[in-house]
Amino acid sequence: MKIVAKNKRGTYDYTIEERIVAGLVLSGPEVKSAKGGEISLKGSYVSIRGGEAYLVNAHIRKYTNSSTTGDYDPTRPRKLLVHKKQLDEIINAKHANVQAVPLAVGVERGLVKLEIGLGRGQKKYDKRNVIKARQTLRDMAREIKVKK
Numbered sequence: 186m187k188i189v190a191k192n193k194r195g196t197y198d199y200t201i202e203e204r205i206v207a208g209l210v211l212s213g214p215e216v217k218s219a220k221g222g223e224i225s226l227k228g229s230y231v232s233i234r235g236g237e238a239y240l241v242n243a244h245i246r247k248y249t250n251s252s253t254t255g256d257y258d259p260t261r262p263r264k265l266l267v268h269k270k271q272l273d274e275i276i277n278a279k280h281a282n283v284q285a286v287p288l289a290v291g292v293e294r295g296l297v298k299l300e301i302g303l304g305r306g307q308k309k310y311d312k313r314n315v316i317k318a319r320q321t322l323r324d325m326a327r328e329i330k331v332k333k
Contacts, residue, residue, distance in 0.1 A: 189289075189291055190226055197307075204302050220292055224290055226243055231265070232262070275303070288301065
């Protein structure tokens, strides 16, 4: 899957335990805009309504060359296409205090897909530990490279 947009806060604020790939129901101009990278997942989340999953607050800019005129809501809820087992996983995760977080939007075989991560929120000290460990690994790699 070719990544078009990422939600960097998703992996920073949450410890991701499982990933699910879902399809997005979009209109024609929205597909063109999303494939062009005119999409932002900042502040978006996955919601369950009436037994169906929706992506809420994702901003898809209006396609500039679109011939349709009229009202366009860039942050409207968009339905997610998931299998029944995956939907059950998302619903069960909500009951177990695990959040469904949109992580990335990509294009796979011409179709726009959304990667959803199921994870728990991280505390501030957890985030600091992750950053510290990453910096330590980077320093060690740098030292090994210099010695060669």
